[in-house]
Amino acid sequence: TQAPGYVAIRYEMVHETRIIPLDGRSHTPAALKSNIGYARGRWEGDTLVVETTNFIEAAAYGGASERLKIIERFRPVSRNVIEWSATFDDPSTWVRPWTFGMRLTKDDSQPLFEYACHEGNEGLRGILSAARTAEREAGK
8 A cells, every 4th residue: 555655565464564654764773673674665766665674683584683684676567466576685694685586466366365363264174174084094
């Protein structure tokens, strides 16, 4: 979601929402940390560039330190496709920055599911089905 001066990105998992200021403000003080860090964004043409710092070390991706900096790029390539890449930079963890990316595709026939842990979810249905099959096989 975009509003004047901000972009908000809501994630399916745990319903986290990143509020990303686009007004050129500086990063938060190093002592202020968060599980998902603090993001600052800017536009480079049609590409949203988001730089995130100030992670709580225990929550930082891939065992990184609190010095982790992630630079993401979101570039629309068609009406329903965004190219997304993330560059991870932490000299305390890796010898050089590294990047991966993927295409994010909007498909109205594939809605997001609510992230919830409850007995009616699809994962549990599959687990129980496999367990009942294994029990039947063991009883033969």
